[in-house]
Amino acid sequence: MNYFSEAIAWILDPANASGPSGVWARCWEHLWYTLLAVVLACVIAIPLGYLVGHTRRGRGLVVVSSGAARALPTLGVVTLVGLVLGIGLVAPMVALVLLAVPSVLAGAYAGIEAIDRRTVDAARAMGMSEWEVLTRVEIPLGLPLLLGGVRSATLQVIATATLAAYVGAGGLGRFLFLGLKTQDYPQMLASALLVVAIALLMEGVFEISERAAARRLHTA
Amino acid sequence: MIRFDDVSKSYPDGTEAVRSFTLEAPTGQTTVLVGSSGCGKTTLLRMVNRMVDPTSGRVWIDDENVADVPPVPLRRRIGYVMQNAGLLPHRKVIDNIATVPLLTGTPKAQAHARAHELMELVGLESSMANRYPDQLSGGQQQRVGVARGLAADPNILLMDEPFGAVDPLVRADLQAELLRIQRELHKTIVFVTHDIAEALALGDQIVILAKGARIAQAGTPQQVVSEPADSFVADFLGLGRGALDLHLRETAGGTLVVDALGRPAGRLADGPGPEA
Numbered sequence: 001m002n003y004f005s006e007a008i009a010w011i012l013d014p015a016n017a018s019g020p021s022g023v024w025a026r027c028w029e030h031l032w033y034t035l036l037a038v039v040l041a042c043v044i045a046i047p048l049g050y051l052v053g054h055t056r057r058g059r060g061l062v063v064v065s066s067g068a069a070r071a072l073p074t075l076g077v078v079t080l081v082g083l084v085l086g087i088g089l090v091a092p093m094v095a096l097v098l099l100a101v102p103s104v105l106a107g108a109y110a111g112i113e114a115i116d117r118r119t120v121d122a123a124r125a126m127g128m129s130e131w132e133v134l135t136r137v138e139i140p141l142g143l144p145l146l147l148g149g150v151r152s153a154t155l156q157v158i159a160t161a162t163l164a165a166y167v168g169a170g171g172l173g174r175f176l177f178l179g180l181k182t183q184d185y186p187q188m189l190a191s192a193l194l195v196v197a198i199a200l201l202m203e204g205v206f207e208i209s210e211r212a213a214a215r216r217l218h219t220a
Numbered sequence: 221m222i223r224f225d226d227v228s229k230s231y232p233d234g235t236e237a238v239r240s241f242t243l244e245a246p247t248g249q250t251t252v253l254v255g256s257s258g259c260g261k262t263t264l265l266r267m268v269n270r271m272v273d274p275t276s277g278r279v280w281i282d283d284e285n286v287a288d289v290p291p292v293p294l295r296r297r298i299g300y301v302m303q304n305a306g307l308l309p310h311r312k313v314i315d316n317i318a319t320v321p322l323l324t325g326t327p328k329a330q331a332h333a334r335a336h337e338l339m340e341l342v343g344l345e346s347s348m349a350n351r352y353p354d355q356l357s358g359g360q361q362q363r364v365g366v367a368r369g370l371a372a373d374p375n376i377l378l379m380d381e382p383f384g385a386v387d388p389l390v391r392a393d394l395q396a397e398l399l400r401i402q403r404e405l406h407k408t409i410v411f412v413t414h415d416i417a418e419a420l421a422l423g424d425q426i427v428i429l430a431k432g433a434r435i436a437q438a439g440t441p442q443q444v445v446s447e448p449a450d451s452f453v454a455d456f457l458g459l460g461r462g463a464l465d466l467h468l469r470e471t472a473g474g475t476l477v478v479d480a481l482g483r484p485a486g487r488l489a490d491g492p493g494p495e496a
Binding site for chain 2: 124129
């Protein structure tokens with residue numbers, strides 16, 4: 001309990017709050033890394049997932065390769081890419097995108113696969129082109145599962161983005177690694193608590209948007 | 221007029237859904253394809269709008285080989301009504317009905333006005349326009365499905381067991397409505413069902429199909445009931461079990477017509493009755 005109150009005190013200490021390496025700045029940095037990684041993962045994974053879901057081809061390949069991607073130890077990827085490309089944001093960003101892609105991909109294709117085949121069949125029989133079937137039927141109806149995929153990707157990235165500090169980038173990992181080196185455990189715990197707070201905040205955002213999507217789509 | 225000209229459909233695994241099928245569905249009439257499941261009737265229906273392309277043979281709409289028409293524009297000018305309606309769950313009733321007109325670029329206001337007319341035609345209250353499919357009963361959804369099939373004012377209406385998933389009372393209601401609409405609109409309808417009573421109720425031409433879409437008999441309802449071509453047809457109609465048998469019974473209140481179970485099916489009226 002002692003560490004806890006010290007960690008809270010550390011977070012609330014005005015001396016730690018502001019400045020380019022203060023709590024607020026690091027929180028924003030952390031959120032920014034998360035957002036960037038998830039957006040990049042979406043740019044890669046959503047079109048691919050839609051392609052797989054719509055054509056029902058290549059699912060096996062996607063499952064195997066995203067399973068493999070999930071199995072990659074993120075710290076290993078950060079180190080490896082960091083050794084090749086040097087310190088900075090690129091190495092952790094590669095690792096975080098790799099971490100986020102499988103969930104988003106699964107959400108994208110599972111969202112389409114879960115739609116009642118008869119609905120899609122009817123859309124096609126009425127004379128929708130393949131593109132119209134995708135954009136007017138499959139994408140809107142697949143939205144709740146896609147959001148679920150993005151949600152779990154986001155949470156994993158928030159938790160893992162602390163590794164960015166390992167190769168010299170920012171984020172809440174800074175406090176973690178600094179605390180580790182200086183044996184300042186309250187600071188480490190404070191960092192962990194802030195990560196948890198951001199994760200819960202994002203959970204709330206996703207919960208609200210998933211409900212809104214389900215309500216709007218009449219799928220719930 | 222729709223003409224099937226020696227069409228066959230086989231699949232890579234060797235199953236033959238349809239073998240050398242030839243038939244003409246006359247303009248402005250209802251042709252009912254009836255048979256047990258797996259006889260190829262739905263495959264035949266879906267050949268008309270190219271949801272299935274035949275392995276050999278041709279399907280003609282008037283003098284046009286459907287294989288020469290790209291599927292998307294072809295489907296937009298053919299109404300399609302399916303079992304469970306196949307409505308888009310994320311669209312309001314009005315937008316479901318207007319789907320095809322909106323796809324072909326009809327202005328929204330005009331498409332909606334037309335959809336309202338169709339709702340009235342199929343017996344839906346206009347207050348339902350802004351509901352979603354999951355807020356309707358099965359019968360209402362099916363009415364929306366019929367309205368949607370008619371939205372682009374197609375000459376041809378394909379109906380794939382459209383009333384198969386609703387309870388018998390609602391089904392009878394929907395059948396009566398379809399007959400009424402057809403008297404008004406004179407579409408060329410191809411209707412698929414496994415229910416012989418439904419076929420007799422709706423068809424101008426009834427085509428009884430055996431496995432591989434072999435035509436066991438094609439004719440008017442009167443012909444198939446009074447002169448079944450063979451024992452397969454008689455069995456399918458249930459003639460052997462007396463399923464279609466009706467008897468006259470004299471009562472104090474007049475002559476009743478009773479069914480095979482002795483239950484009253486109606487009352488004997490004077491004269492030969494109207495032509496179907």
